[in-house]
Amino acid sequence: MGKLIYGAPTWSIDFDDRELAHLRIVIMTKLRRGESFSLSWESDSTSGMGRNSIWLHQAIPLQFVFFGGREPALNRAWVEALMAKANSGSGLEVIPEPEPRGTPSPSNGDKEQT
Numbered sequence: 054m055g056k057l058i059y060g061a062p063t064w065s066i067d068f069d070d071r072e073l074a075h076l077r078i079v080i081m082t083k084l085r086r087g088e089s090f091s092l093s094w095e096s097d098s099t100s101g102m103g104r105n106s107i108w109l110h111q112a113i114p115l116q117f118v119f120f121g122g123r124e125p126a127l128n129r130a131w132v133e134a135l136m137a138k139a140n141s142g143s144g145l146e147v148i149p150e151p152e153p154r155g156t157p158s159p160s161n162g163d164k165e166q167t
Contacts, residue, residue, distance in 0.1 A: 054067055054068070054069060054070065054120055055067070055068050055069065055070040055072075055073035055074075055117065055118055055119045055120055055121075056068070056073075056117075056118045057073060057076070057115070057116075057117055057118075058114075058115070058116040058117075058118060059107060059109075059113065059114070059115055059116075060113050060114060061113075061114050063114075063116075064107075066094070066105075066107075068094075068147075070119050070120060070121040070125055071125040071150075072147065072150075073117060073119065074119070074124065074125045074127065075127065075128070075131050075132055075135060075150075076092075076135065076145075076147070077117045078127070078132050078135075079132065079135045079136050079139050079145060080092070080109060080115070080139075080145070082136070083109070083139055083145075084109065084110075084111045084115070087111060089108065089109060089110040089111070090108075090109055090139055090144045090145055091106050091107065091108055091109070091143075091144030091145065092106065092107050092109055092144065092145045092146075092147075093105065093106040093143070093144060093145070093146045093147070094146070094147040095147070106144075109145075128150055128151070128153045129153070129154065130151045130152070130153055130154050131150045131151055131153075134148060134151055135147075135148065
């Protein structure tokens with residue numbers, strides 16, 4: 054379980070390391086371009102929260118902390134889907150990981166997707 058640590062004083066958000074690795078690429082790309090945007094995600098209702106959003110800006114301290122020992126393999130389709138969300142009017146929303154391109158789907162047997 055990784056953390057995105059944001060602001061001063063700091064505020065941390067827990068994400069799975071794999072999810073955080075994909076978010077990091079999108080967030081760092083947007084901030085490097087000087088683009089501010091919102092990040093939205095859903096929390097477990099047991100924590101008393103449901104839907105959350107923060108405003109990301111390059112002037113606010115940001116840190117990514119991973120607890121796994123290795124960098125997760127990246128899914129380009131997920132990065133592209135997250136970037137499309139980040140570039141939309143609603144901002145970056147954490148979405149489920151899509152199947153990587155070129156993996157067999159149950160409907161076409163062993164054929165690769167194009």
